[in-house]
Amino acid sequence: MIETTTLTNQRVYPLSFTGKGSTYFGIAIVNLLLTVLTLGLYYPWAKAREMQFLYGATEFDSSRFEFHGTGKEMFKGFIKAILIFTLIYGGLVAGIIYEQMVAGLIWFYLGLIFIIPLAIHGSYKYRMSRTSWRGIRFGYRGDRNEFMLLFFKEMFFTLISLGIYGAWMAINLRTYVLSNIRFGNASFNYKGSGGEYFLLNIKGYFFTIFTLGIYMFWWQKELFAYYIDRLSLQHGEDNIKLKSIATGGDFFALIIVNLLLLIFTLGIGFPWVVARTMNFIFSKIQVTGDIDTDKLVQSEGAYTDATGEDMSDMLDLGFVI
Amino acid sequence: MNYPARFYNGVSAKAFEVNCYLSGATQELIVETEDEQQLRFSFRELRINHREKEFILLATTGTTRRIIEIRNAQFIEEFLHLNRMNEGNIWYHRLLNAGLAAHIAIALGVLAFCAGLYFYVVPALAEKAVDYIPLSVDEKLGASFTADELFTGENDSLLSVELNSFLREMAPELDSRYRITAISDDQVNAFALPDGRMMIYTGLLEKMDQQEELAAVMAHEISHVTHRHSMRLLCRNLSGYLLLTLILNDVNGLMTIFIDNAHQLQNLSYSRKFEREADLSGLALLEKHQIHPKGMISLFHILEKENDISIPGWMSTHPVSSERINYLQNKIKTAPYPGVQRTDLEERFLNIKKLIENDN
Numbered sequence: 001m002i003e004t005t006t007l008t009n010q011r012v013y014p015l016s017f018t019g020k021g022s023t024y025f026g027i028a029i030v031n032l033l034l035t036v037l038t039l040g041l042y043y044p045w046a047k048a049r050e051m052q053f054l055y056g057a058t059e060f061d062s063s064r065f066e067f068h069g070t071g072k073e074m075f076k077g078f079i080k081a082i083l084i085f086t087l088i089y090g091g092l093v094a095g096i097i098y099e100q101m102v103a104g105l106i107w108f109y110l111g112l113i114f115i116i117p118l119a120i121h122g123s124y125k126y127r128m129s130r131t132s133w134r135g136i137r138f139g140y141r142g143d144r145n146e147f148m149l150l151f152f153k154e155m156f157f158t159l160i161s162l163g164i165y166g167a168w169m170a171i172n173l174r175t176y177v178l179s180n181i182r183f184g185n186a187s188f189n190y191k192g193s194g195g196e197y198f199l200l201n202i203k204g205y206f207f208t209i210f211t212l213g214i215y216m217f218w219w220q221k222e223l224f225a226y227y228i229d230r231l232s233l234q235h236g237e238d239n240i241k242l243k244s245i246a247t248g249g250d251f252f253a254l255i256i257v258n259l260l261l262l263i264f265t266l267g268i269g270f271p272w273v274v275a276r277t278m279n280f281i282f283s284k285i286q287v288t289g290d291i292d293t294d295k296l297v298q299s300e301g302a303y304t305d306a307t308g309e310d311m312s313d314m315l316d317l318g319f320v321i
Numbered sequence: 322m323n324y325p326a327r328f329y330n331g332v333s334a335k336a337f338e339v340n341c342y343l344s345g346a347t348q349e350l351i352v353e354t355e356d357e358q359q360l361r362f363s364f365r366e367l368r369i370n371h372r373e374k375e376f377i378l379l380a381t382t383g384t385t386r387r388i389i390e391i392r393n394a395q396f397i398e399e400f401l402h403l404n405r406m407n408e409g410n411i412w413y414h415r416l417l418n419a420g421l422a423a424h425i426a427i428a429l430g431v432l433a434f435c436a437g438l439y440f441y442v443v444p445a446l447a448e449k450a451v452d453y454i455p456l457s458v459d460e461k462l463g464a465s466f467t468a469d470e471l472f473t474g475e476n477d478s479l480l481s482v483e484l485n486s487f488l489r490e491m492a493p494e495l496d497s498r499y500r501i502t503a504i505s506d507d508q509v510n511a512f513a514l515p516d517g518r519m520m521i522y523t524g525l526l527e528k529m530d531q532q533e534e535l536a537a538v539m540a541h542e543i544s545h546v547t548h549r550h551s552m553r554l555l556c557r558n559l560s561g562y563l564l565l566t567l568i569l570n571d572v573n574g575l576m577t578i579f580i581d582n583a584h585q586l587q588n589l590s591y592s593r594k595f596e597r598e599a600d601l602s603g604l605a606l607l608e609k610h611q612i613h614p615k616g617m618i619s620l621f622h623i624l625e626k627e628n629d630i631s632i633p634g635w636m637s638t639h640p641v642s643s644e645r646i647n648y649l650q651n652k653i654k655t656a657p658y659p660g661v662q663r664t665d666l667e668e669r670f671l672n673i674k675k676l677i678e679n680d681n
Contacts, residue, residue: 018373022421029424030416032431056371056378063327063336064378066370068386134336135329135380135388184334268428296334302384 009290013240017282019057021272027053028271044078044310045071054274058282060133061293069130069306077126077306081314084115084307112315117151118144119315122308124177129303133183134293139300142180150176167201168194178231184296186235192226200226217255218248228285235296240289246280254280324396328352328360331385341389343396345403350379352389362389364404372397435564443564444591447556451549459552460498463516477503477523480676484521487669491536492543492610499543505680509627513542515551526677528623532663532670533607533616540603541617548602550595557591596639597648604652612663614653621646 031046048071055067088111095104121144128138154169171192178190204219225244233240258276261269328337341352350367352360362381367389371378377397379389391397419427480503488501498517507524514520519542529535545551600617607614625642639645 025421026417026419026424029428029431030413033416033427036431036434052370057373063390064371064376066378066380066388068368068370068380132386134334135331135386136334294333294335298332298385 009238009292010288011290013061013287013289013293015058015060015282015285015287017058017275017278019053019275019278021269021275023057024050024053024271024275041075042071044074044306047071047074047313054278055131058278060287063134066132067130068132069126069309073126073130073304074306074310077308077310080307081310084311085314088112088115113155115311116315117148119308119311120151120173120177121147122305123312124181124308125303126306126309128181129300134296136184136296136298137300137302138184139182140177140180141182142177147176164198165194167198170194171197174227182300183233185299186233186291186296189232189234190230191232192230197226217252220251220255221246221248224251224284233289233291235291238289238291240287240291243286243288244284245286246284250280250284322395322399324391324393326352327390328354329388329390331381331387339389341391343399343403348403350389350400362387367404439561439564443560444557447560448553450560451553451556454552454556459515459549461516462551462555463514463518477505477680480523480526480673480680483669483673483676487532487535487666487673488539490665490669491539491612491663492606495543499546501539509624511538511542513545515546515549517546519543519546523677523680525623526673528627529620529674531616531619532666533613534620534623535616535670535673536607536610536612536666537603537614537617537620540606540612541599542603543606544599544602545595548595548598550599554591554595593640597645600645600649601652604649610663612666614649618646618649618653621649 027049031042031049034042035046048067048069051067051069055065058065088108091107091111092104095101095107121140121142124140124142128140131138151173154165154172157165158169171194175190175192178188181188200222201219204215204222207215208219221244224246228242228244231242254277258273261273261276323340323342326339326341328339328341329335330337337354339352339354341350343350347361348364350362350364352362354360362379366382367379368382369377370380375394375397376390376392377400379391381387416427481501484501484503488495488499499519500517501519501521503526504520504522506522508522509524509528511519511521511525519539521538525538526535604614604617607617621642625646
């Protein structure tokens with residue numbers, strides 16, 4: 001399973017997702033049943049179960065990842081997040097009732113803009129601290145105030161440039177977040193440039209139009225590669241590099257089949273879609289390097305506040321930025 | 322029975338190849354390292370983080386998480402059998418391992434449950450809620466439709482005065498909320514706003530030959546207002562939509578589009594239900610004031626001629642005219658008309674017809 005060359009310590013680390021759609025379907029359906037029966041209150045526990053399955057079915061260098069966040073932690077976060085949203089929406093409703101529409105809207109939008117970076121920061125902090133491999137925790141070392149400042153600055157430039165700066169914003173935020181991720185005493189690095197990312201998207205956009213949408217899959221391939229290829233892990237002098245080996249054709253097959261699966265099962269097939277996609281992603285990432293994984297040691301503390309995680313869920317932010 | 326396993330001490334990622342065995346009597350998992358050290362973990366402090374047919378990952382609770390990985394189906398069986406602490410979750414695992422057929426059955430069950438909520442429970446609750454919403458909200462809602470944004474035609478005030486006299490004559494008990502505005506436009510239509518304002522297009526008035534037809538239009542529109550159909554439609558629509566977004570929260574966007582359209586169709590069916598209710602309660606209103614119900618039937622004959630492009634019933638906001646004529650006729654048969662003639666209304670009606678002819 002492990003390939004080693006004798007000249008250097010460079011080797012390939014196997015990475016795969018072995019979960020089956022049918023297993024995930026069972027988990028999702030039982031979760032759905034319990035969530036409906038408890039009028040939604042089961043949601044945090046449901047999420048913990050699903051994450052546990054998805055992480056547990058992902059294997060790196062012959063060991064599984066682990067998600068060990070609990071429903072209880074996420075439930076507490078859930079309640080806090082609901083309170084925060086109630087405050088934000090409450091202001092809007094109060095604005096309508098007392099005919100202070102402008103004040104209400106300002107409160108609402110400022111509130112939303114304010115909690116987006118908070119949610120991103122909080123969810124990374126929680127999610128990383130609750131992820132481990134061979135018992136070694138991941139960690140997120142980003143500073144909340146620093147990240148919020150960065151977020152507002154980038155947001156401001158994006159607004160005044162009518163969105164053009166968006167590509168730089170995406171890469172700068174991604175660089176900040178990913179470069180602050182620790183894997184035990186090893187640290188991740190992301191190196192990307194807003195200019196390259198901008199050109200990549202411009203090219204993708206126009207080619208997609210010229211080819212009546214067909215180029216979309218190749219655009220997707222380039223976006224994926226720009227994420228994966230620029231990411232590396234550093235441990236002292238040693239490092240691990242990631243590389244995407246996905247082709248546009250691979251993405252075409254993935255997306256079209258996923259779409260057909262969803263349409264013909266009226267959405268019930270989505271666990272198979274998730275399993276196929278996870279399988280695709282991890283089989284298309286090649287991991288090589290010279291870090292001796294036995295030398296990784298525990299260095300990140302535990303963090304149990306899941307408010308950010310739940311806020312991201314409610315904002316539908318998604319985890320990957 | 323001894324099982325080979327891999328052990329991680331929670332301090333480094335180095336794997337220790339170990340042997341482990343289970344003790345049911347002491348409820349413990351015992352790990353023996355290569356240098357013959359023994360580590361004992363009570364079942365109470367072990368959590369199953371991941372389990373497959375031939376793989377299990379156990380982790381200790383507490384801040385230092387120690388991990389035991391075992392790739393052996395027999396171990397898993399023995400562990401689950403001996404570990405009585407796990408019993409609390411047995412129902413969950415039973416559900417989880419019930420098999421694909423059972424899971425599909427559960428999925429369909431949940432689907433049926435949600436459908437029941439959506440089609441019966443929530444609309445009924447929403448309509449109940451309407452009783453607790455003060456009438457002033459209907460008034461505000463109606464008042465928010467101002468003339469110019471909604472009505473394409475011109476407001477014909479002389480005709481409106483006559484129409485209102487007709488209305489008062491026909492049903493003197495109605496309060497001042499109910500008032501009619503005539504609109505000069507070729508459309509063959511009429512509608513009511515939730516605050517009691519009713520609009521009748523001159524296009525429809527032109528097509529009328531009998532006072533009973535005018536009375537029937539008014540009775541129908543009055544019924545929409547008295548039954549608060551706008552408010553009920555709004556409440557049903559909003560609550561139904563809320564439920565759908567809650568249920569489909571994290572299901573894919575495709576499903577949402579699908580459901581969105583289904584929801585629109587469902588709203589049309591509420592709308593048809595309310596039209597039917599307005600027809601029947603309008604009919605009752607006519608009977609109460611001794612106006613011959615034939616007016617309502619000939620009214621739908623007029624509408625039927627106008628809308629010669631027929632949309633299938635389930636895609637329309639209104640029931641098909643022929644269907645309306647049918648159920649009205651059935652209703653009339655069960656309660657025959659007493660046979661008095663309202664001559665007072667005839668006079669008013671002739672005035673109205675004269676005004677329209679003068680306009681042309």
